[in-house]
């Protein structure tokens with residue numbers, strides 16, 4: 001068996017697969033907010049940060065790892081796991097002093113990960129992908145490199161507030177002593193991978209490309225980007241490597257505590273989106289993946305590293321080799337939850353009834369669906385902007401609001417993915433909201449492309465399990481075929497009669513957005 005772990009914004013998930021039988025053996029999640037209320041992070045991050053700061057406590061992630069493995073070991077004999085791989089929410093960074101290495105090399109199973117790792121933190125909390133506080137650091141890095149085109153050409157993205165390089169620079173400027181005491185900077189992915197391996201392990205190319213530090217074409221840390229970010233940064237990072245690199249055997253802490261075999265291998269971890277590309281069977285060009293999570297993401301494998309001239313889209317490493325493009329929308333499920341709560345609906349009414357009941361109003365009303373700051377397009381929205389019929393604008397018909405929010409999210413996605421110039425031959429839809437038939441049909445109609453769903457709740461953790469199996473000699477395309485077949489859900493065809501309706505709505509959405517920015 002092979003184990004995939006995904007440490008995401010709101011939860012950590014395990015997916016255990018048996019490749020010989022083409023089967024998912026077990027899936028299990030631990031929700032941070034529900035299980036660890038003491039961190040005051042109901043949605044996985046500390047709310048109310050000033051100046052766009054969004055942090056999470058990395059100790060919460062470790063407590064959740066211990067709890068997840070404890071529960072998993074009660075369900076399954078973990079001695080049968082041959083290898084573990086994983087993924088993490090992208091861009092989040094963890095800052096550790098020199099004692100980190102000795103601590104993880106000698107973890108005592110009689111104590112928690114929390115108590116043993118906590119003293120090594122040099123920055124109490126970790127900035128995560130929702131953080132927009134680094135505008136001036138982005139400007140400084142851009143100026144040092146001679147302009148946004150140069151940063152984008154080298155790293156695959158312009159300098160982006162949530163990316164780890166600008167976040168590292170902010171820490172260095174705000175707390176130079178804390179930065180100087182930092183011997184190792186990890187991403188969420190490489191942090192968890194290091195704990196499992198009992199030694200610091202490298203950042204992989206997939207997640208490393210989300211830092212504004214990796215030279216994409218040379219696949220090394222870029223000397224000029226490092227210098228523009230913070231002094232002596234290279235000594236705090238290990239050279240980046242491919243996700244399928246085996247690191248060695250699992251730390252004895254996990255063998256003694258949860259019954260893993262001492263022979264169990266651990267590989268590098270990658271970002272949740274690159275792992276999801278693997279799990280959705282989309283590592284070769286042709287499929288587009290839309291993932292509806294805390295953030296909504298739109299991504300696809302790319303033949304070459306094409307960059308977004310507007311600077312919203314990104315190029316990351318594809319764990320199967322080559323590149324992937326990615327666009328991230330901050331107002332994903334958090335916006336859907338905000339509208340659901342403000343209308344006092346439950347999910348069933350929100351998802352099913354509201355959409356079905358308003359089918360005849362397709363494309364009629366427009367909503368800029370931003371309940372808080374957005375990153376695509378980058379703007380400090382303070383609430384949604386509405387344009388349409390009086391019943392819609394007054395809010396007297398909740399169903400119209402739900403339809404317009406969802407249509408607005410997918411029109412915004414269609415608009416901001418035009419630069420990729422990929423024909424949406426097939427969209428693979430994943431993430432919590434994808435289970436809803438009305439939403440999946442809406443995606444098919446707005447993009448005018450067939451939508452396929454895989455019956456797996458966490459495609460990143462599945463992707464990680466496939467990476468673990470590949471690292472141990474299994475053939476990735478063959479595995480992907482087997483698991484995509486095993487998890488295939490229903491496929492939906494677009495309603496071609498709505499092609500013009502949504503083309504017009506797209507044009508109107510674009511004009512309304514232009515007036516708001």
Ligand code: XUL
Pocket residue numbers: 008009088089090091129162210271272273293295296297326328
């Ligand atoms: C991608 C991004 C988010 C996080 C959290 O650039 O910021 O999708 O990976 O899932």
